[in-house]
Amino acid sequence: MSSKAVLITGANGEIGHGLVARLTEKNPDVRIVAIDVHPLSKTLQEKCHEVIVGDIMDSSLLDRLAAFYDFGTIYHLAAILSTKAEREPVLGHRVNVDGTLGLLELAARQARATGENVKFLFPSSIAAYGLPDVPSKMKAGKVRENEWLDARTMYGINKKYCEDLGRYYNWYYRQIDPQPTTAHVDFRGIRFPGLISAITLPTGGTSDYGPEMMHYAAQGKVYDCFVPESATLPFMVMPDAINALLQLEATPAKHLTQVVYNIGAFSVSAKDFYDVIKKAFPNAEVNFKPDSLRQKIVDSWPADVDDTLAQKEWGWKAEYDFKRSFDEYLIPAVKQRYTK
Numbered sequence: 001m002s003s004k005a006v007l008i009t010g011a012n013g014e015i016g017h018g019l020v021a022r023l024t025e026k027n028p029d030v031r032i033v034a035i036d037v038h039p040l041s042k043t044l045q046e047k048c049h050e051v052i053v054g055d056i057m058d059s060s061l062l063d064r065l066a067a068f069y070d071f072g073t074i075y076h077l078a079a080i081l082s083t084k085a086e087r088e089p090v091l092g093h094r095v096n097v098d099g100t101l102g103l104l105e106l107a108a109r110q111a112r113a114t115g116e117n118v119k120f121l122f123p124s125s126i127a128a129y130g131l132p133d134v135p136s137k138m139k140a141g142k143v144r145e146n147e148w149l150d151a152r153t154m155y156g157i158n159k160k161y162c163e164d165l166g167r168y169y170n171w172y173y174r175q176i177d178p179q180p181t182t183a184h185v186d187f188r189g190i191r192f193p194g195l196i197s198a199i200t201l202p203t204g205g206t207s208d209y210g211p212e213m214m215h216y217a218a219q220g221k222v223y224d225c226f227v228p229e230s231a232t233l234p235f236m237v238m239p240d241a242i243n244a245l246l247q248l249e250a251t252p253a254k255h256l257t258q259v260v261y262n263i264g265a266f267s268v269s270a271k272d273f274y275d276v277i278k279k280a281f282p283n284a285e286v287n288f289k290p291d292s293l294r295q296k297i298v299d300s301w302p303a304d305v306d307d308t309l310a311q312k313e314w315g316w317k318a319e320y321d322f323k324r325s326f327d328e329y330l331i332p333a334v335k336q337r338y339t340k
């Protein structure tokens with residue numbers, strides 16, 4: 001077996017792009033093993049030790065990885081996002097739940113074999129929450145981790161259940177085994193808000209209207225926004241999301257009392273997005289054409305989250321508020337991206 005490696009599933013996705021870049025910037029010698037059903041871009045491939053175009057549901061692939069590598073940390077990013085999982089719920093469940101279970105088993109087997117904990121970083125979501133209607137949502141304000149947990153989407157239910165699986169693997173795995181293992185899966189989850197990247201475009205999500213509005217405006221394309229101006233969600237830019245994953249990964253386990261934490265940056269309406277985008281791209285054309293079915297999903301997610309626990313236990317603080325996100329990260333980077 002070779003020395004400790006980092007496994008990233010779903011490495012070709014939006015978070016994967018940011019994470020692979022940041023991990024290699026931080027430590028050029030990091031050995032990243034990346035899996036995705038889609039091939040990684042050439043730049044990403046060059047940063048990885050091994051790239052596998054494959055499915056996390058392929059158990060023989062996971063067996064091969066377990067036999068060949070000793071993983072210190074697994075970033076399990078592969079998933080079917082909320083809108084796609086609502087269109088194909090069985091696929092969503094298979095990838096989001098069965099896929100996660102397979103990865104947790106891989107981590108548990110490795111912990112047993114090496115006698116060392118394997119860190120398992122899991123991006124959960126505000127979709128784990130389910131609020132009954134907009135008045136309740138606006139009244140609830142910043143929701144805490146243990147409130148409003150009646151998720152209404154297949155994706156949200158999958159995320160919540162995987163958090164519970166993480167709790168099980170972390171604290172109770174094979175609890176009646178007469179010969180308990182000395183090491184375990186050190187599961188660490190974050191309920192991310194909607195993420196916005198200047199580098200990649202989202203696909204298959206429900207918070208996509210925010211980033212889509214900006215990317216369309218930067219390309220001079222008309223955007224039909226599928227939620228009304230008043231729709232409000234918590235959002236965060238990708239550099240902060242990557243910071244959060246790295247910060248939580250680096251925190252000593254003794255500081256952590258939970259397996260999943262909220263993190264917040266800013267809470268904004270679709271109109272707030274429109275205003276800031278219109279200022280940067282005066283020709284931007286956005287039509288608010290709510291799709292009442294997708295809107296219902298947004299309405300069931302909280303307007304904001306309480307991240308006191310993450311602040312207290314691992315020092316979480318977003319570096320980018322709404323203004324700084326657009327002024328210093330999003331607008332300059334998308335302008336550069338589309339004027340190349």
Ligand code: NAD
Pocket residue numbers: 009010011012013014015016035036037038054055056057076077078079080081095099123124125126191192193194195196202203204205207
């Ligand atoms: P993404 O859709 O850009 O990336 C997911 C990646 O997983 C894709 O590259 C896809 O090809 C890959 N994938 C899907 N099924 C797979 C399979 N069976 N085997 C291997 N690879 C597979 O999404 P993202 O924004 O990068 O999200 C990464 C993680 O973060 C997901 O778990 C998502 O639920 C979570 N998350 C994202 C957001 C957000 O706003 N982007 C918010 C909260 C949580």
Ligand code: SER
Pocket residue numbers: 081082083124125126127155192193194195204205206207208
């Ligand atoms: N942003 C994601 C989505 O919309 C939620 O995790 O699916």
